[in-house]
Amino acid sequence: MNLLENIRIVLVEPLYGGNIGSVCRAMNNNNITDLAIVNPRPTTDWGEARKLSCNAKAQLEARQEFQTLKEAVAGCTVVAGTSARTGFYRDTAYSPKEFAPIGLESAKDHKIALVFGREDKGLFNEELALCTHIIQIPSSELYTSLNLSHAVYLCCYEMFCAAGIFQPAEETAPESSSELRERMFSVWREMMIKTEFTHQQKLEHMMMGLRRIFSRGKLTVPDVKILMGLAKQSIWVAEQWEKEKKCNAQLQNNPESAE
């Protein structure tokens, strides 16, 4: 069962169609699909809403509309209201990250609501009174007023992360064994000598530096093969150079053999 299906996003009297559209996209980015709008304004620019919903137009069309917040959350157990201000019993606020596991726990068996107020005036006190939890989004003291769709996006994102569905992209190539790494280091050692990059006395010091550089992150098998191939090529070039030198030395000793 997908817990995220039980999360209803409730927008109370939103002002801008563009924000409603962006909210739809943000919800779908996080597998959340239940949108309720309380008392939509007759002036709402639905064209702008569709434009900003991008590929979440079906989400926009599937919205439900209610006359009051009370009706929009009637079937919900946990009702979490968002607020930027403190005071009026907003003192015990949860961050979205703190709230997420609490909300998901209830969403196992019940519908829950996340409620967002008007762009200009937020939620009124009588609306906050319907809420069981208050969510306050961490933000700069200098500028606490968030864009509505940013606030919705963040709350959806935290619920999505807490649901533990997302699998981050991981390195698919196998990590190198010590044996393979040591073969690479021995080739690099040979390269440093043959290219005359370092003297025998400084060699071990240089090798420690290289080991440090290549140990800062995981080395995969393909990584090691690239590094080994590169060093082998330099060794080959150094050997060609050696041969040419010998050949030239011979020529200078016996100029007539050139003909």
Add this chain to the structure above:
Amino acid sequence: MNLLENIRIVLVEPLYGGNIGSVCRAMNNNNITDLAIVNPRPTTDWGEARKLSCNAKAQLEARQEFQTLKEAVAGCTVVAGTSARTGFYRDTAYSPKEFAPIGLESAKDHKIALVFGREDKGLFNEELALCTHIIQIPSSELYTSLNLSHAVYLCCYEMFCAAGIFQPAEETAPESSSELRERMFSVWREMMIKTEFTHQQKLEHMMMGLRRIFSRGKLTVPDVKILMGLAKQSIWVAEQWEKEKKCNAQLQNNPESAE
């Protein structure tokens, strides 16, 4: 020193002025102020940018513009590119939450960059090649394409949270001591008897239920005082009722005393 000042947000060839404005607001919501735009398009709607920047217009005006990404990040140590796709060495991606402490560590002494690609095409491979880290924002497999300002907002938010500046609103009223709570419970016990809500036999059972209800969250001193006052008032009403009953009974026994 404010680490967040060392974070540069870099937008590469953004398409929409509205997104640039929303990005400015999202940055300021999280105390981040260094904005660079790479190769801004001549068609950018700067009016829309100003409108959506809301109270972050100064932020918009303070942006720097560069011809190439290479120039925009030249002075930065860590350069983190955001990508929704995997492949082309994107396999080892960090979530914004994982990246935040790594980025802040470098931001102690150096400028770092968070790089965001075009709305339609993201970052090109040669741009990702300039990045030391790849950030992938967790999102639904069904709809991975985020609004540009949402992506910037989320990364800024995670850096802001990791910087540990924000102090969540906390209950300022002191928590009730056991002694005060027990005084309240004894008043409630008296109320239940005097209002004839329960019989003496069921009283302890009811009290356990009440204790459970009032122990689900912290009770503050003002909370306990409200609950105690409410019960005292009911006791007072029950006592008035008792007096009236006695008075009436007396009247009925001696009707002439009423005159």
